[in-house]
Amino acid sequence: MRMIISGRHLEVTPGIRAHAEKKIGKIKKYFDQIAEVYITLSAQHVKTGKVHTADVLVYVNGSKIKAKVEDIDLYAAIDEVVDVLEKQLTKHKEKLRDNNHATGLKKFDYNVETGSITREKTSRIIPTRIMAKPMEVGEAILQMETMGKKFYIFMNAETEELNVVYKRRDGDYSHVEAGWE
Structure with a gap:
């Protein structure tokens, strides 16, 4: 874990640096795969006195x-x-663990002849029915944009076949027609 400590309107003394490294270094035990930690310590003058801010990006x-705390x-x-980072890292780790459990639905298969157990990931196909109304390509692009979708399936009014329009990464639109040769 690489730790970068900087100060804004504040000189980071060796004592402050040591305290920050010691305290923020403890977050390693909550998550193994921390690549970098950016710590920005700052001081600001307000009417009531100085306010110090610890801003951390992990x-x-x-x-x-990201966590940010202000204190005198x-x-x-x-x-x-x-403390804030510990809660956020724990929550992030639980979220990742829950996602892994949800996507990794496993099926166990027992082979009687060999007496071995094998594990396979099962994937499900969820059928979806669409009602494609006949329209022009331009109208389909307009429908896709207004619905905020990445692609749109429609019945081409000219050919009376299912077509797809989608927005390309370069910002242009593409139109896919079914063709038989």
Whole structure:
């Protein structure tokens, strides 16, 4: 885990750096795959005095987890931001675990001859019925955009066959027609 500590309107002394590294280093036990941690410590003058902010950005498994805490005392802000991060990392880990359990529906198969048990992932096919009304290609693109979809299946009014329109990555639209040769 790489830790980058910077200060905004605040000099990061060796004591502050050591405290931040020690406290924020504890989040490793909540999640193994933490790549980088960016810690920004700042001070701001307000009417009531100085307010210190501990802003932490954690890169985990391709995701970003962010926590920000303000307090009068900088050390207290660092301690509080660690508590917030612990909760967020635990929640993130549970979410990943729940997603893995949901997608990994497994089927056990017992072979009588060999006496072995094998595990296979099962995938389900969920049938979907669409009611495609006849329309022009331009109208289908308009329907797709207004519904906020990535593609739209429609009955082409000219050919009376099912067609698909979709938005390409470069921003243009593409039209797919069924063809027989």
